[in-house]
Amino acid sequence: MLPHLKAILRQRNGSLRKYQRSTKKGNMDKMSDPKPSEERRREIVEAAKKLFLSKGYEATSTVDIMNAVGIAKGTLYYHFSSKEEILDALLCEMTDSMAKAAAPFGEASKLSIPERMIGVIRAINIEGSRDERMLETIHLPQNALFHQKSHTLTIEKISPVMLKIVKDGITQGFFSTKHPESAVHIALSYSLSDPEDAAGDPEELAAGFVYNLERMLGAREGSLNKLMELFG
Numbered sequence: 001m002l003p004h005l006k007a008i009l010r011q012r013n014g015s016l017r018k019y020q021r022s023t024k025k026g027n028m029d030k031m032s033d034p035k036p037s038e039e040r041r042r043e044i045v046e047a048a049k050k051l052f053l054s055k056g057y058e059a060t061s062t063v064d065i066m067n068a069v070g071i072a073k074g075t076l077y078y079h080f081s082s083k084e085e086i087l088d089a090l091l092c093e094m095t096d097s098m099a100k101a102a103a104p105f106g107e108a109s110k111l112s113i114p115e116r117m118i119g120v121i122r123a124i125n126i127e128g129s130r131d132e133r134m135l136e137t138i139h140l141p142q143n144a145l146f147h148q149k150s151h152t153l154t155i156e157k158i159s160p161v162m163l164k165i166v167k168d169g170i171t172q173g174f175f176s177t178k179h180p181e182s183a184v185h186i187a188l189s190y191s192l193s194d195p196e197d198a199a200g201d202p203e204e205l206a207a208g209f210v211y212n213l214e215r216m217l218g219a220r221e222g223s224l225n226k227l228m229e230l231f232g
Helices: 004-029 037-055 062-069 074-080 083-106 114-138 143-172 180-192 202-217 225-231
Strands: none
Touching: 037 062, 037 074, 037 083, 037 114, 062 074, 062 083, 074 083, 083 114, 114 143, 114 180, 114 202, 114 225, 143 180, 202 225
16 A cells, blocks of 8 residues: 555544544543433523623633533533534524414414514514513624524514414405515514614604505505504
8 A cells, every 4th residue: 555545544543533532432421411411401501691691602612611510521512512502502492482472473363463463573572571681692792693693593483473464464455465575574674673773763763664564565554553662
């Protein structure tokens, strides 16, 4: 065998042995962990949440999280492959609670279409405000990834509920649009934005949002004025 091929094989074998040792250690750490898997995951997520609040997402390391929980590296990586995956688990938990709170309005046929839309947006805001410190942390400039993921995941979880309302509105003749998905995405994006980030008079911005939403959904002018309650 050529010398350079032998060197490549030795390097690959060395990497494989290193990976096997790392995997074995992770499995051994898991086997020695006295806590049930779900309980340990919950503990890791809670510890990470506290650290993200106190230090910020970017400034928190996996070592910080390991030390806070009191576990070995192998145990942490058995449950989560990265810090970002821990963040995803935390955000999923938050947005799942929002979706659960908003879901009843998707089927609330006794309410008007605007009332159901208001119900969804209020449910998101009320559920989100239960952890005000977390919301403030998400919106900090140094937590850009945190903010973007939260925004994207919330829209993903809430869109089906709002889309059901819009489609019911189309069936009832309240709306007339060929692009309900786009309208829902824009409506939720605006609803989740921080009013303090927008330039201009808040009342004018709200009126402009309602006016444009009516245009997008093909609704009669003024038919969604009730949504102005959200900005009062």
